Amino acid sequence: MNIGIDVDGVLTDIEQWQLDYGSKVVFEKYHTGIVNSEGYDIKEIFDVDKNLDDEFWRKYLYDYAKNEPARKFANEVTKKLSNDGNKVYIITARFLTDRDTAEGQKMREIVRNWLKENEIYHDEIIFSPDDKLEICLNNNIDVMIDDKVENINEISKHIPVICFNAGYNKECKGENIYRAYSWYDVYSKIKEIENKNKIVIFDWGGVIESHKEGEYSIDKAIINLIKHFNSKEDEKTIVERYHAQSVEDITYHIYLENDRWFEKIKKEFNLECNSQEFYDYYIKEFDKIEYYKDVVEFAHSLKDKCKIAILSNLGSLDKQRLDKQVDLKVFDYVWLSFELNCRKPKEKIYEIVEKDWKIEPKNILFIDDSKENIEVAKSRGWNTCLATGHELDKIKDSISEFLNK
Numbered sequence: 001m002n003i004g005i006d007v008d009g010v011l012t013d014i015e016q017w018q019l020d021y022g023s024k025v026v027f028e029k030y031h032t033g034i035v036n037s038e039g040y041d042i043k044e045i046f047d048v049d050k051n052l053d054d055e056f057w058r059k060y061l062y063d064y065a066k067n068e069p070a071r072k073f074a075n076e077v078t079k080k081l082s083n084d085g086n087k088v089y090i091i092t093a094r095f096l097t098d099r100d101t102a103e104g105q106k107m108r109e110i111v112r113n114w115l116k117e118n119e120i121y122h123d124e125i126i127f128s129p130d131d132k133l134e135i136c137l138n139n140n141i142d143v144m145i146d147d148k149v150e151n152i153n154e155i156s157k158h159i160p161v162i163c164f165n166a167g168y169n170k171e172c173k174g175e176n177i178y179r180a181y182s183w184y185d186v187y188s189k190i191k192e193i194e195n196k197n198k199i200v201i202f203d204w205g206g207v208i209e210s211h212k213e214g215e216y217s218i219d220k221a222i223i224n225l226i227k228h229f230n231s232k233e234d235e236k237t238i239v240e241r242y243h244a245q246s247v248e249d250i251t252y253h254i255y256l257e258n259d260r261w262f263e264k265i266k267k268e269f270n271l272e273c274n275s276q277e278f279y280d281y282y283i284k285e286f287d288k289i290e291y292y293k294d295v296v297e298f299a300h301s302l303k304d305k306c307k308i309a310i311l312s313n314l315g316s317l318d319k320q321r322l323d324k325q326v327d328l329k330v331f332d333y334v335w336l337s338f339e340l341n342c343r344k345p346k347e348k349i350y351e352i353v354e355k356d357w358k359i360e361p362k363n364i365l366f367i368d369d370s371k372e373n374i375e376v377a378k379s380r381g382w383n384t385c386l387a388t389g390h391e392l393d394k395i396k397d398s399i400s401e402f403l404n405k
């Protein structure tokens with residue numbers, strides 16, 4: 001990401017500096033104190049006129065600019081941001097820096113030296129006007145860190161803004177505004193923003209719904225379905241023969257509409273029923289299949305950390321069961337084979353996922369219990385986790401590693 005960082009109030013604690021130095025000046029001159037501790041500048045904090053404000057800055061500006069230290073750990077975090085692959089832009093509207101004068105040149109040099117002395121990592125410095133929105137847009141800034149109310153409110157209409165906490169900006173709130181209280185808190189918020197552009201995709205069968213022998217799994221449901229309409233069938237061969245007739249047709253909605261899939265199953269097993277009777281019992285029997293509630297709860301818990309999705313091969317008869325188990329409206333994306341007219345492990349379904357969300361493969365984590373499905377995802381640059389719903393700890397570890405990259 002391209003990260004923009006303000007100087008005054010972000011890299012420095014100008015709020016406390018103004019309270020300290022302003023109190024001294026105002027008390028010595030007028031024997032008065034702070035009027036508004038949450039004011040933005042000397043005029044607001046001490047309720048003084050422009051003349052005193054100008055006098056104050058003439059006396060202290062260069063001392064502040066040269067000697068006020070950087071906030072704790074600002075140097076560490078800017079280095080970490082770079083090490084994570086981000087590009088760091090210093091974007092400052094420091095007084096005088098936008099002027100093409102000797103004083104402007106002097107202040108720009110002071111800023112450069114201060115950044116060097118305080119070991120603040122940066123790739124570029126931009127000396128900007130007070131309104132930084134155009135600068136952010138022209139330089140493709142992905143996240144801006146600022147303390148000024150006007151900048152926070154305007155820039156956050158376009159990109160995420162980390163508001164470095166101060167009394168004067170406490171009213172800044174919004175969906176695209178993240179408040180930070182320290183530099184490591186800034187780092188945490190950047191990770192949070194990054195993860196909003198990441199997605200964890202869960203397979204359904206085997207990861208959420210049971211495919212495990214010994215549990216009431218899909219195989220048991222298939223056997224009971226077939227034997228309900230033909231009790232003479234041998235249990236040992238039912239599942240394999242059922243899948244041989246279903247592997248393509250059941251995942252395409254058109255074959256349910258014209259009963260093509262049912263007719264193949266009926267012929268294979270010599271069933272004594274019509275299509276509606278078969279579908280009704282299918283739903284009743286398959287609704288009994290066990291699923292891993294702890295996996296569903298964990299998937300839902302990720303909602304505030306990243307995007308979550310389902311990618312599954314299933315037929316239209318199964319969607320209502322899937323919805324009962326996972327509550328599909330909680331998921332940001334749901335990709336189902338019968339709706340897309342393609343299925344895993346065909347490349348096309350993976351292409352659809354990438355196209356729908358316009359996402360880079362490195363920002364996808366795919367969890368599936370099929371090695372074949374996983375290998376195709378890997379070949380496209382996706383992060384992957386080969387696991388079943390019984391391996392929740394493995395799934396959690398994989399997601400934690402993915403989100404903390």
